[in-house]
Amino acid sequence: MTSPVPPSASDAAPLQFDQAEFTEAPPVTKCTVCQRVIKSLYYEVxxxxxxxxxxxxxxxxxxGGSKLKRFMKASVFGFGAALAGALVYYLVSLSGYNIGLIAILVGWMVGTAVFKGSESRGGRFYQLLAVVLTYFAVAASLAPDVYKEVSEQPVAEAGAESPAEDDEPPSQAVKVVLAGVISVAAPVLVGVxxxxxxxxxxxxxxxxxxxxxxxxxxIAGPFKLADASGAPASEDAAPVPEERTVG
Incomplete structure (x- = not known):
């Protein structure tokens, strides 16, 4: 009985050098804002x-910060967006189509501008500001049509005994004021x-x-990042996590 001959080095499977094999690196925890690697403490916001x-x-x-500065900024941004939205709304109406869905775009524009001006804080006061500006933007887009209707209204026929000078049409200034007053209520009247x-x-x-x-x-934390073994990143005592709500 012959003993088995061990395989020689030449019989062994050849080493593969044409294909590189990589081991997957452990996931790296990064801050979602600055994208820097978190090595120890982190928060969940x-x-x-x-x-x-x-x-x-x-x-x-x-x-912190100045409330007056935020108010002025939000007002300016919102007013500019309201003017732009009203202009877009009116220009589209000149095509002969009254696309009311553009009003929703106006609301989005004004709300976004006011929120940006408030330094991304928002709140009940800024919500009221955005709603008022959106309403007047829609009213402003309807103002030209209202003025046209007011200008085309026929002068009321005077009685047979009325003097001729009483038949004069209202002045241009009166028409503008009247159209402005009606325009403020136009969105409600159109909605009815x-x-x-x-x-x-x-x-x-x-x-x-x-x-x-x-x-x-x-806001929850701080939390201590664990290493691959599941132990804390250092031997120091881990901070007690806290929960906090801001806003």
Whole structure:
């Protein structure tokens, strides 16, 4: 009986050098704001991982600052968006089509601008500001049609005994003032006569309200990052996590 001959080195499977094999690296935890690698402590802000530095920056952006400056900025931004929206709405109506859905776009524009001007804080006051500006933007887009209707109204026939000078039409200034007053109520009047248009205007106001709701941050932490073995990153005692709501 012969003993088995061990395989020689030449019989062994050849080494593969033409294909590289890589082992998957462990996942790296990064801050979702600055994209830097988190090595130890981190926070969860609205279910997003933030490093301590970015967490402080986020808190600072929602606390402090000048209320008057934010109000002025939000008003200017919102007023500009309202003017632009009213102009777009009116220009589209010149094509012969009254696309009421553009009013929703106006609400989105105004709400976004006011929210940006409030430094992304929002709140009840800014919601009211956005709704008012959106309403007047829609009213302004209807103003040319209202003025046209007022200008084309025939002069009331005077009685047989009325003097001829009493038949003079109202002045241009009176027409402008009258058209302006009616334009303020135009969205409501149009909504009463056309429920679909009224519903669209309501959606526009709701969009402006929704876009400027208060920003709330749910902050949890700090947490200590664990290493591959599941142990804390250092031997120091891990901080006690806290939960905090800002906004």
């Amino acid at each position: 609205n279910q997003r991982l933030l490093c301590p530095s970015c967490r402080e920056d986020v808190l600072a952006s929602l606390e 006569n056309s429920p679909i248009s009224g519903l669209i205007y309501g959606f526009a106001l709701f969009e402006a309200w929704r876009r400027t709701r208060r920003t709330e941050l749910n």
